[in-house]
Amino acid sequence: MSEASMIGLLTAAVSFGALLYLAALGELISEKAGILNLGVEGMMAMGAVTGFMVALETENAWLALIVAMLVGALFALIHGLFTVVLGAEQVVSGLSLTILGLGLAAFVGKNAVGRPPGAVLAPVDWGGLSDIPWVGPILFSQSPIVYFAIFCGVVTSFVLTRTSTGLALRGAGESASTVDASGHSVVQLRLGAVAMGGALAGAAGAYLTLCLTPQWTEGVTAGRGWIAVALVIFGAWRPGRCAIGALLFGGLLALKTRLQTFGVDLSPILLSMIPYVLTIGVLIVISIRARNRPSSSPAALGQAYRREER
Amino acid sequence: MSTPFAVDLIDIWKRFPGVVANAGATLQVKQGSIHAVLGENGAGKSTLMNVLAGMYRPDSGEIRIGGSQFWFRSPSDALAAGIGMVHQEFKLVPSFTVAENVVLGSADRIIRRSSIESQVEALAKQFGLNIDPARPVWQLSMGERQRVEILKTLWRNAQILIMDEPTAVLTPGEAEELGSVLREMANTGRSVIFISHKLHEVKEFSDEATVLREGKTVAASLRVEDTDTSKLAGLMVGSSPVTTDRPPDREHGPSLLEVRGLEALDDRYLSAVRDFNLDVHSGEIVGIAGVSGNGQRELAQAIAGLRPVKSGTITINGDDLTHALPVERFRAGLGYVPEDRLGVGLAPRLSVIENAILRNYKQLRQGPLLVEEKMSTYCEDIVNKFGVRTGPLNEPIAGLSGGNLQRLLVGRELSGEPKVLVAAQPTRGLDVQGVKAIQDLLVAERAAGVAVLLISEDLDELLTLSDRLLVMHSGKIVGEFDPVNAERQDIGAAMAGGAQG
Numbered sequence: 001m002s003e004a005s006m007i008g009l010l011t012a013a014v015s016f017g018a019l020l021y022l023a024a025l026g027e028l029i030s031e032k033a034g035i036l037n038l039g040v041e042g043m044m045a046m047g048a049v050t051g052f053m054v055a056l057e058t059e060n061a062w063l064a065l066i067v068a069m070l071v072g073a074l075f076a077l078i079h080g081l082f083t084v085v086l087g088a089e090q091v092v093s094g095l096s097l098t099i100l101g102l103g104l105a106a107f108v109g110k111n112a113v114g115r116p117p118g119a120v121l122a123p124v125d126w127g128g129l130s131d132i133p134w135v136g137p138i139l140f141s142q143s144p145i146v147y148f149a150i151f152c153g154v155v156t157s158f159v160l161t162r163t164s165t166g167l168a169l170r171g172a173g174e175s176a177s178t179v180d181a182s183g184h185s186v187v188q189l190r191l192g193a194v195a196m197g198g199a200l201a202g203a204a205g206a207y208l209t210l211c212l213t214p215q216w217t218e219g220v221t222a223g224r225g226w227i228a229v230a231l232v233i234f235g236a237w238r239p240g241r242c243a244i245g246a247l248l249f250g251g252l253l254a255l256k257t258r259l260q261t262f263g264v265d266l267s268p269i270l271l272s273m274i275p276y277v278l279t280i281g282v283l284i285v286i287s288i289r290a291r292n293r294p295s296s297s298p299a300a301l302g303q304a305y306r307r308e309e310r
Numbered sequence: 311m312s313t314p315f316a317v318d319l320i321d322i323w324k325r326f327p328g329v330v331a332n333a334g335a336t337l338q339v340k341q342g343s344i345h346a347v348l349g350e351n352g353a354g355k356s357t358l359m360n361v362l363a364g365m366y367r368p369d370s371g372e373i374r375i376g377g378s379q380f381w382f383r384s385p386s387d388a389l390a391a392g393i394g395m396v397h398q399e400f401k402l403v404p405s406f407t408v409a410e411n412v413v414l415g416s417a418d419r420i421i422r423r424s425s426i427e428s429q430v431e432a433l434a435k436q437f438g439l440n441i442d443p444a445r446p447v448w449q450l451s452m453g454e455r456q457r458v459e460i461l462k463t464l465w466r467n468a469q470i471l472i473m474d475e476p477t478a479v480l481t482p483g484e485a486e487e488l489g490s491v492l493r494e495m496a497n498t499g500r501s502v503i504f505i506s507h508k509l510h511e512v513k514e515f516s517d518e519a520t521v522l523r524e525g526k527t528v529a530a531s532l533r534v535e536d537t538d539t540s541k542l543a544g545l546m547v548g549s550s551p552v553t554t555d556r557p558p559d560r561e562h563g564p565s566l567l568e569v570r571g572l573e574a575l576d577d578r579y580l581s582a583v584r585d586f587n588l589d590v591h592s593g594e595i596v597g598i599a600g601v602s603g604n605g606q607r608e609l610a611q612a613i614a615g616l617r618p619v620k621s622g623t624i625t626i627n628g629d630d631l632t633h634a635l636p637v638e639r640f641r642a643g644l645g646y647v648p649e650d651r652l653g654v655g656l657a658p659r660l661s662v663i664e665n666a667i668l669r670n671y672k673q674l675r676q677g678p679l680l681v682e683e684k685m686s687t688y689c690e691d692i693v694n695k696f697g698v699r700t701g702p703l704n705e706p707i708a709g710l711s712g713g714n715l716q717r718l719l720v721g722r723e724l725s726g727e728p729k730v731l732v733a734a735q736p737t738r739g740l741d742v743q744g745v746k747a748i749q750d751l752l753v754a755e756r757a758a759g760v761a762v763l764l765i766s767e768d769l770d771e772l773l774t775l776s777d778r779l780l781v782m783h784s785g786k787i788v789g790e791f792d793p794v795n796a797e798r799q800d801i802g803a804a805m806a807g808g809a810q811g
Binding site: 164171182 | 365404
């Protein structure tokens, strides 16, 4: 393997990693507040298609990104309405959201399939920094969304551990009645977290169609939302560990397209299975290890909260 | 009328599906006093306090705090009016530290760990509460958790503190400590409302008492000094209290339940039962006393087969069933009355019949199908024999009262004619009649030669019923007592983990 192709692989690992990280971070926020949202794939698809179409219309990639985040948040609030307000089963609602999102995105984006992008998010110009060997191309030639993802990770980590809002949000995921009794609104906290999760999933989707791919086809999300869900578990609900996992899985996604050029003679279909097989593998290993020690998952994850229940 | 009451609840009504929890309850609390709210389980004490704390919205009635009328839409409204409540089931986040739990809900936007920890520590010192603010709550004992709850209300500068059965989870020594903390709070001008059904505590701790029965106030603001406990007891129960007599002594038969070197883990995978050895003989009731959370629950579950055993053996009626399935234990002669009667013991949405046959349905089949007549006959037998008052037998059991649920559950377990009966908290939350009925059943089983393991938090019940009394602390037996001659304070010391009996 040449140096150039190694650098290329690592650069792509960071690019794909940021995609996974944004979505995983969103899911992490939602789960920290106690709401499991399996609709990541659907929210991502909605973000991808709306981002792409706004870019087609306005040729403004930033506006497209913002709209994609808003759509992601609104879409997530459907899940919020069912699970937080109405107390519905979170797994069922989340799965429905994925199915709905994939279908709706395909329908909305029918006329956009195969069209060239109206605008793309160009890599940030860091001046001389990008000329540093290795580090330059890997870290300082990336799309602005990569830096946005890192920024979001730092902010999320800070908010969750060092602010009163974060304390209350984590409390809502550990013991909702406690947070309620302390005078916070569990509904507000959880809805906020779910919307935030949707916004980040939407951003991940827009990143896909405005930068990584960059075009719209049905199924462009290709199961990456599911990897994001697994990443949260892999990262033990910690933003920092999720980042490491995102880089790892980003690397696998990048490797998949490159293995053949490295001379590995394997069916491309088998190759594209690798990240997903590994996702399953990681989940199995984590579940087995978790059997003999306390879980780090939020204690009230998946539980609806109603006050006057007895 | 000089100063208005700190708390004035007027004609509070609160209905839940199928239950009227408060039917015109009133309560008047003077500022700077400790006021006991007395009543039996189900008298509506907790509901009334939840109304005052903003957890429940009353259907009608008036809430006055310091003379002005309030309408609480949520706990935060009540908090804003200066009302803090320490719930019976603590409202704490186990994975958070003491300090994080205390400041939850009223912290600065940006939290600095060291600063909140020192602030919380200072506050704790001021009221004589001994606690390490940096420890996660899941590591704390029940008594310590209660201190965290009290700190939470002090942190919010609550002027009215509601304590819902605060001593239920405490050792006698801890209860005394709590009494002095509450007095300290009253001396600083705060008002304390103290819910209890333990009369000697009411007598010891409080200035005034209000008695509730069936959702109504039957006696308001009695001066505790001038009222004797039997009068309070009479007001609570309505008629004269029913007590169970100590059953006559009886020869024991062979050992039917043998536990050797048992170790079982709790839900956090920490050792909850350790080095546990136990023999229960035919015709004997062995009582297990202890402050809740010291491994009693895990012990019962391990014996019933609902919790894996890490090491040691469990032998029932001569068979080693350490790792056997619950159904195999049932066939070997184990009856089990779980602590959580509606969660584990009975299925709330199934009918009386379905619940009654859950254990024994295999006898009621013809080929692969259940025979309806056999089912209802089987169920009617239990209902009649154990005096379960029910509606139609094919209706869900959810509407039954606690006492009747327990009769049905105990009846079902006893209809399997067990050799060994494990009863975990069998009378908790029952009214006086219900307690008596269940206790009589246990005594009858003893007379029939069943080996009974009785796990209870009610020391009086244990002293009355048991032939031998074991005290559990941190998962181990720390003392064995003869219920007839033992001193309560020795038992109390053992419960606190202190002395060896």
